[in-house]
Amino acid sequence: MARPKPPAAPTIALTPEDAETAFYEAMASGDVGRMMSLWADEEDVLCVHPGGGRVVGNAAVRASYETILADGGIPVSYEAVHRLQRADVAVHHLVERIAVDTAQGRSELRMLATNVYLKTPLGWRIVAHHATAAGPDDRPPPEPAPTTLH
Template sequence: MHPSTLARVKSGEAEGRPSTEEPTFDEQTLLRELEKAINDEDYNRAAKLRDDLRVLHDDSNASVISANARFYHAFRNGDLAEMQSIWAKGDHVYVVHPGASRISGYELVIDSWEIVCGVDHEFPIQIDLKDVEVHVRGDVGYVTCMEVVKTRGGNWGKQTATNVFEKIDEKWFICIHHASHIND
């Protein structure tokens, strides 16, 4: 057998001892390492890197879904303090409430949620999410969905929504919420 066709195993790994290498969690680094392992025909390492990428992807999707759930929890309950804590800080954040123009910057976005949360809706309101999809690319993720919103005093109807999240210091924060009415 030609030496380059043999699978390579790092010292100690074959005996079940863990590698002393630092784990790599960055998606781009994992992809580079995977390509290198394939080129080097280090198929055991390539398989592990492939599995690490899958776990990272699944964990990122779950984390963005969790951040999206925190956003809707704050919205359902009219919880302004929670709403303040889940938004990224900065001028790059914005919100588009149904039928309204874009509101930019953390302070103005939170002011808009203060108005929404302060309206006489008898919180909690009911928000059912339909057709939820999540996509993550590196430190940015987004969720698309349809919101079916009902209050005790009325019905806001259906909105299509896009929520964009960014990862800051290993935590996901919403940076864009855009909701538009859907006419039935």
């Protein structure tokens, strides 16, 4: 009989960006323990997966990610981050890019995601993650043109 894996030690995220990077790395590697070490230890944390309902509480969020990542990690990257930050809370809105294999070859799904972070004594922690399918008009804005020429 295999021993259950001990819970991952909390990841200390010094900034919301550190927490976000670690969250997506954990998702890509399929490491539910590491992912959950980034969530706040609050029973009112919540997560909404694309096409799904609201999942509330650490145990329910963990169970949802255990199901999603049962076959391994998700090849995900992100871009076009818009940030709002105050002393102890940060909200990031971004575009997730997920690589998927189809009968026609490799394709990409785009999701709009909102991540909310709270500053705690153990660093920045996720308190909410909400992702939904991006529409055809939800493309990242083009990079601004340089204002100076050298």
